[in-house]
Amino acid sequence: MQFKADSHLVSIYSSFTPLSHGFYACIFRASHQEMAKSLPVIAQEDLDSFTLTRTGSGFALKAFHISWNTHIAVKLLTSQDTTEREWKLLLQDIASVRCFESERLLPSLGIYQYHRLVGIVTEWMNNGSLHSLIHEHQLYPEVPFPLLIRILSDVAEGLHHLHSLKPAFCHCSLKPSNVLLDMQYRAKISDYGLTNWRKKQLRSDLQNCNQRNCQDLLYLPPEILEGGPPSQEGDIYSFGILCWESLSRQKPFEGQTTLLEVLTGICSGLRPGISEKFIPSNLPERNRLLQFIALCWYQEPDYRPRTAECVDLLNGILISINKEEISTAIYNLMDAKETALNACKGSEIYTLQTGICNSEVSMWHEVKITL
C-alpha cells in the first residue's frame, strides 16, 4: 500500500504550496497573515486507520495523519448540495479564524474533502464532548461539581476570547456538543467562526434550522427565533442554557408538549425549570449560579451579562475550590468510566451498550486506494 508522505497546503487564492516538512512547521513558522491565506486541504492519502464515530451532534471520522504522526478528528458536515462558491466561503471562514489562538478554542487544522464527504479537521479530543459528559449517565454516573465549574469557566473564557476580537466574533451555535474535552477534561469550544458559510448555506439566520437538529433551536434566544441577527447577547443566552443543562444533566424542555409550543413559549419568556427537580438543592453555590443563569437567559438582550462578567463569576467560584479537589474529581471520573467500559466488554452483540464508548474506537478501517 502506497501513501503520499506530504500534506498539501492549498491557498484559498488557489496557489498550490506543497510542504515537505509537515503542517505544524507551517503553523509555527508562518505569520498570522500568511496563515490566514494558506489553508490546508487534508489529502485522503495522508490519512490512515479510519474510524467512524457517532458524536453529540452527528458523525465524525477519527483518522491517523501519517505525516503529522497524530490522530485527528474530521467533523462531517451534513449540509447538502455544496456548490463551489459555498466551498470557497467555508475555506475563507476557516482560514479567517485559524489565527484566533486561544487554549480554550479548538483550532481547525484543515478541511477534509472526499467526493461528497466534507469535514473540518481538528485535533482528536480524547474525552468527547460536554454533551457526552452530561448525558451519558452509564459512563459518568456522577459529574463532580469542581470539574463542572472548571469546564464552564473554560467555556466562558473561550467565548470571551471570541467576543474580544476586533471585530468581535459571535459563535451562533454554542451548545454542549460544541464543547470538547481533552485528556485532562479541559474544555475547548469548537465549530466557531463559520458565519459566512452558514449565512450562504442557509440563507437567513434562522433558516439555519434547515440543517440544524431541532434540539439546537432550544439554545437560541427569543430575538433570534423571531428572525434577528446573531449577536454576542445571543451567545450569552446559549451559554445560560448550556450552564443549566450542565448543572441539571437534563435536556432543555425535555418531555414538554410540542416543539412549536416550546418555541413560541420561549418567545413569551418560557425557560427551563430551576426547581429541585432539575437543580438539586444541595448543589454548591446554587443560588448564585441560578441567578447568574437567569441573567444570561434574560428576555431583554441588553440586561444579559457580558462574557467578562461570566468569566469573573465562574472563576470566583473556581478559586474557592481546592486544586486537589479537581484532580481527585478527574481521577474518580476516569476510574468510573474505565469500570463502565470494562463492564461492557464481552457482552453479546445484541445487547446494545451504546453511549459508553465515546472515546473508544467504533470501527477500524484501513484505507484502500481505489482511485
Added chain:
Amino acid sequence: MQFKADSHLVSIYSSFTPLSHGFYACIFRASHQEMAKSLPVIAQEDLDSFTLTRTGSGFALKAFHISWNTHIAVKLLTSQDTTEREWKLLLQDIASVRCFESERLLPSLGIYQYHRLVGIVTEWMNNGSLHSLIHEHQLYPEVPFPLLIRILSDVAEGLHHLHSLKPAFCHCSLKPSNVLLDMQYRAKISDYGLTNWRKKQLRSDLQNCNQRNCQDLLYLPPEILEGGPPSQEGDIYSFGILCWESLSRQKPFEGQTTLLEVLTGICSGLRPGISEKFIPSNLPERNRLLQFIALCWYQEPDYRPRTAECVDLLNGILISINKEEISTAIYNLMDAKETALNACKGSEIYTLQTGICNSEVSMWHEVKITL
C-alpha cells in the same frame, strides 16, 4: 484476513439461530410468523469494503455482504443514548414490518450494530433517493415528467399497501429522502414502521423533532405540529408536500422568514406556492395535479383523499403515457448523469464537485479486524 462465512440470525426473544445457507433462504422458506420472530443482526465480520456516503437525510454505509454476495446499505441512526430497552423496541419494530411484502416498500434486511453505531440494513439502491433526483440539478438537469409520474405512482402504491394492512400502519415520516430508487428508477418507500422505536425514543410524537432535521417538520400537517397523533391523513398531507416538491424541484417554504413563522403559518393554513414561479405553466396535467395536491394538504384531515384515490389519480395519468416515453426518459436521464459524472472526473481536489456522485463510491475501506 479471516471472515465468518455465515450470517447470524438473532431472535428478538433471544434464541440464537445461526444459518448456514444464508439469509435469503430464510426469507423465502420461513413463514411470516417465523420471520416476525427472527431478526438478523448483521455481524461486522460478514461485511467488507465499507463506504461512507452522505445521503439525503444523513449518512449511510455501503458494504459488501460476504455470505449474501451482494451490496447492502446501512442507514445510520443518529439518535443518542440508545438503551437496551430502546434497542429491543427497534428490533421488534423491524421484525414486525419485515413481512409487509410489497414491491414498493424497501424491506429491512436486519440491524447493524457496532459499538455506538446503529443502523438499519437494506438492499443497496443504485440510484439514491427521490431527494437527490429532485435537488441535484447538476446531476439531473431535467427530470422527465413521465418518469416523475411513475415514481409518484410507486410511492402512492407503497403508502396504500401500508395503510391497507390490518391494523393499518402509518409512515409518519414520508419525505423525498425516504423514497429510494433502484436501477430502473422504480421507487420504494423506506424507513416505515419504526413507530414504537420513535415513540419510546422521542416520547411524544412531535418530540420526534428532537431528533428530526428541522426540514422534516415541513412535511407534517397542522394537526401533528399541534401535538396530535400520527394518522393516515397525516401521511397523505406529507405525500401532498412530496408531490409539490417533486413537481417544483424546490424545497417547501425555502427562503421564507423564520422556521417558527413558517410552522405557525402552516397551522393557520400556509402552504407552498403553486404559481408559475414554482410549478411551470407547461407542466402536463398541471390543473389536475395541483387540485389533487391541494386536497392532500387540506387543513381539515377528513377532506384529504385516501391512498386508493391517490393511486387511481396517478395511475390514470400514467396510463395516458406511452411506455416507450418512460424508457426514453430513463435512458436520457442516465445519459445526462453519466456525462455529469464524467465531467467531474479529474478535477482538482479543492474544486468541490459534490452532489454529483450520489451513487458513486465516496470512500473505500477494507475492514481490519482488531477486536
